Amino acid sequence: xxxxxxxxxxxxxxxxxxxxxxxxxxxxxxxxxxxxxxxxxxxxxxxxxxxxxxxxxxxxxxxxxxxxxxxxxxxxxxxxxxxxxxxxxxxxxxxxxxxxxxxxxxxxxxxxxxxxxxxxxxxxxxxxxxxxxxxxxxxxxxxxxxxxxxxxxxxxxxxxxxxxxxxxxxxxxxxxxxxxxxxxxxxxxxxxxxxxxxxxxxxxxxxxxxxxxxxxxxxxxxxxxxxxxxxxxxxxxxxxxxxxxxxxxxxxxxxxxxxxxxxxxxxxxxxxxxxxxxxxxxxxxxxxxxxxxxxxxxxxxxxxxxxxxxxxxxxxxxxxxxxxxxxxxxxxxxx
Numbered sequence: 001x002x003x004x005x006x007x008x009x010x011x012x013x014x015x016x017x018x019x020x021x022x023x024x025x026x027x028x029x030x031x032x033x034x035x036x037x038x039x040x041x042x043x044x045x046x047x048x049x050x051x052x053x054x055x056x057x058x059x060x061x062x063x064x065x066x067x068x069x070x071x072x073x074x075x076x077x078x079x080x081x082x083x084x085x086x087x088x089x090x091x092x093x094x095x096x097x098x099x100x101x102x103x104x105x106x107x108x109x110x111x112x113x114x115x116x117x118x119x120x121x122x123x124x125x126x127x128x129x130x131x132x133x134x135x136x137x138x139x140x141x142x143x144x145x146x147x148x149x150x151x152x153x154x155x156x157x158x159x160x161x162x163x164x165x166x167x168x169x170x171x172x173x174x175x176x177x178x179x180x181x182x183x184x185x186x187x188x189x190x191x192x193x194x195x196x197x198x199x200x201x202x203x204x205x206x207x208x209x210x211x212x213x214x215x216x217x218x219x220x221x222x223x224x225x226x227x228x229x230x231x232x233x234x235x236x237x238x239x240x241x242x243x244x245x246x247x248x249x250x251x252x253x254x255x256x257x258x259x260x261x262x263x264x265x266x267x268x269x270x271x272x273x274x275x276x277x278x279x280x281x282x283x284x285x286x287x288x289x290x291x292x293x294x295x296x297x298x299x300x301x302x303x304x305x306x307x308x309x310x311x312x313x314x315x316x317x318x319x320x321x322x323x324x325x326x327x328x329x330x331x332x333x334x335x
Contacts, residue, residue: 011048
């Protein structure tokens with residue numbers, strides 16, 4: 001067990017710092033980190049192209065993680081000690097209108113998130129408000145559970161899409177988020193589940209997770225789907241997604257394209273009466289839904305993990321995530 005934490009001092013520079021666990025204060029819990037996932041936003045933190053206001057240096061990254069509660073502060077039930085947990089990232093104020101509505105990712109007190117403005121999980125331990133924790137079943141696989149943060153973001157999309165049994169549903173994008181979208185949509189018993197990607201190498205996994213059809217975006221695509229979840233993060237993917245829908249269909253966008261992207265045609269949205277939702281992060285109901293679905297055995301994150309590296313190999317992990325290599329799936333760092 002290493003006692004070092006990753007610290008990104010400024011864009012492009014990092015060091016391993018001696019890690020001293022921070023004792024949990026009132027309402028807090030100290031978690032022993034099992035694994036921390038790396039996603040595109042961690043690359044942005046390291047490269048320095050995350051939007052202003054959404055990162056604060058120097059910083060220990062790590063917003064996707066799993067672990068076990070070691071200690072709790074005053075006012076927190078001792079029953080949490082020893083429990084396997086995952087945790088919400090957004091540090092919401094709990095008192096504004098949006099928080100009271102349960103929309104904690106829209107907290108009007110401003111943006112604070114574990115691993116971006118607050119210390120993250122690329123360290124042996126993480127201390128955070130205990131109210132953000134979601135307890136897992138005792139037999140949960142903590143390596144698989146380290147992927148529940150991206151799963152929760154997609155759960156938020158699935159809840160907004162509100163797909164009904166027997167509907168025709170589609171997923172655009174075949175990365176980690178796309179594969180979770182397939183699993184959430186499969187769980188509602190669609191009559192068809194189409195996956196649209198850029199490469200055929202994700203077809204087998206898509207079908208393993210429940211897809212009934214797989215096409216690349218250059219093949220002929222249908223235009224009669226009830227629900228589409230977009231996970232690819234390009235303006236092109238958003239347009240492809242809208243084109244898949246029947247009139248009055250429901251679209252949920254989860255990817256974040258580069259600024260200034262040319263998006264959907266408002267005329268088309270109006271005359272086709274499309275219902276468009278978007279998701280940035282996961283509110284508590286989406287987290288609870290994810291943990292429930294995971295506990296029921298309906299989510300299988302492990303096939304998505306291709307690399308597990310020690311914390312000291314943080315730069316190599318960042319490199320892998322940005323390599324574009326089809327053999328690189330989810331990369332985890334282990335303290």
